[in-house]
Amino acid sequence: MPIKTWNYTWKIFTLILMLYVILGGLLFEVPALPVIHQTIRNIYFHVGMWFSMIFILFVGFLFSLAYLRSFNLKYDRMAYATVKTGLLFGILGIITGMIWAQNTWGTYWVNDPKLNGAAVGIMVYLAYLILRASLDDPEKRARLAAVYKIFAFVIMFVFIMILPRISGSSIHPGVDGNPALATGDLDPIMRKVFFPAILGWILFSYWIYKVVERKDKISQKINQLNADQL
């Protein structure tokens, strides 16, 4: 397929996928489980958001590495856009999770390794934005931001991988027999929506990232033009 066509084909594909996920996620049969009941549908949205956040932030990690290798400001702009997009999905993920938690656990927030890990991760990326905001020189900003991002990403990764396992007793689904991602306890009907949902969300997040990145690029150009005129 020529490149031009591919440029919008995958977007149409994503749109169809997301439409299917929304319709299927809200309308298809779901197994009736105690306590969770219909809120199990949240799995199509909440989990998808976290997957896409992790995906987009991982892409951003690669961009930061690329920046430090090449010192090309293009990669810095791309890394910045991934953080903004990742935060968007992360905050959406937290909101959907909180609404779900209110309905099943009876409270918006519990002291749970997974929830705390998510909150700390969001804090790290907010700190990244603050760090960027407090530096003026673009080269220096790009360099410091990339260094912090790589440092923080690796450390957070280790924590989030290890912490729930050693501190045990998470009530979040997906741990110790709480039904969630383990393929064994996902109903076949749910799988029909769940796997497309993950793919759809990831593609969708990449799309959003592209939009954010292009917007940044354009505003950079406009600033440049304004500066030239002065």
Add this chain to the structure above:
Amino acid sequence: MQKEFLLEWRQKHALGGIMLYLVSTIFICYLSFAGIMSVQTWNALFWIIIAFASLNLVLKSFGDETSGRKLYLYTLASPTAIIFSKILINSLVMVALGLIGFLLFNLFMGNIAGSNLTYWMVLIIGVLGFSSILTMVSAIASQARNNFTLMAILGFPLILPLLLLLIRASLGAIEGASLRSISPDLVVILLLVMISLTLSNILFPYLWKD
């Protein structure tokens, strides 16, 4: 390396400042927490004090460098040597501060773990974790404006999980757990120290360029 020690020694007023900071914080806690202290509170409070003290201490390891001295160091030593000596000196000072703080804390807030060797062990490892992660953060923050705020913002999320691990491990130590039963936590902390040393080694040259 030697020079670092000398510099640190020459700045003993600053060290004294942090010492006093530690003492007055503990004293304030002693006055304000009188009568409502449980073992859990005792433990959590102690680690929070130590976390803030290390933030303060590590901040000045790069914050106080003038640009002239930076240039001098730049021509003199490799970035790896610089970051490692900084981490080392911060760790040593922090261990000393941590131990003194611990003694004082036991003195004022009730002797809960003063003679608990496992707790001492957790303390030393935990403080190493703080200083190795925060030194790198300080290197980043020192290059930006209002670096104290920035240091706190950048550093706290990174040491928060470490803090949780430490509070858990040390509470275990107070309750009489053996060193072996809390060793998974300690291994994770040491692993993090290793990782942050490796990352510092790789990333610090990029910070040191100007």
